[in-house]
Amino acid sequence: MKAVLQRVAQAHVSVDDEIIGAIGPGILVLLGVEQGDTAQHAAALAKKTAELRLFDDAAGKMNLSVEDTGGQLLVISQFTLAADCRKGRRPGFSRAAPPGEAKALYQDYIGQLRGRGLSVATGRFQAMMQVHLVNDGPVTLLLDSRGVF
Template sequence: MLAVLQRVSEARVIVDGETIGEIGPGLLALVCAERGDTTAEADKLLAKMLKLRIFADGAGKMSRSVQDVAGGLLIVSQFTLAADTAGGNRPSFTNAADPQTGRALYEHFVAQARSAHPRVRAGRFAADMKVQLVNDGPVTIPLRMAPPA
């Protein structure tokens, strides 16, 4: 599974003009399931995301996690993270999980996040979403949990 984490001052996701998820300070997590991913990769990705120390402590060092700072977590599905741009100018998305598997893994990821962290909001799988955010830093971190070879 793939994720791009952005440390934010605030973020929201809008579908059909309605805000369906919104957080204050915390992490915006764009997540993507790839072919071959299972709940094991989703669980590893979530564990890493919740413990990743990318928030400042009192001395200004990045040594606190989203859990340490009680920040929000906004999870948005984004299959385009699996884009393969090696050939030609049109990205290929064949590395992304099929829609049924992608939806199941996304829903699992969100459910596990909600059971592990008190402030979780989410986008809507396969919806045309508008994501608004205010980057903090900016701090943007890519993460990948690859399935076993």
């Protein structure tokens, strides 16, 4: 699994001009599920997402996690993170997990975060979405579950 984490002041996602998920300060997560990913990957990535220190403490150092700050998360399924762009000009998506597997792991990741007591808003799996955000910092990180555990 791959995730792009963006520290945000606020974010929301809409489908057909209807806002379906919104958060205040917290983390926007773009989550890509690849072939071979498992529930273990989802759990490890959720743990890392929840505990990663992305927020400033009183001294202005990034020493606080989303758990520490009571921040919120907006998790968006993003299969294009599995793209292979090494050859040609068109990305290949053969590394992406099939939709049924990807949806189950996407939901597992969200469930892991909620299980930690975090407030999680979501997009709509396989929908065309418009994601709006105010990046705070900016702070943007790329995580890969294969390097998390």
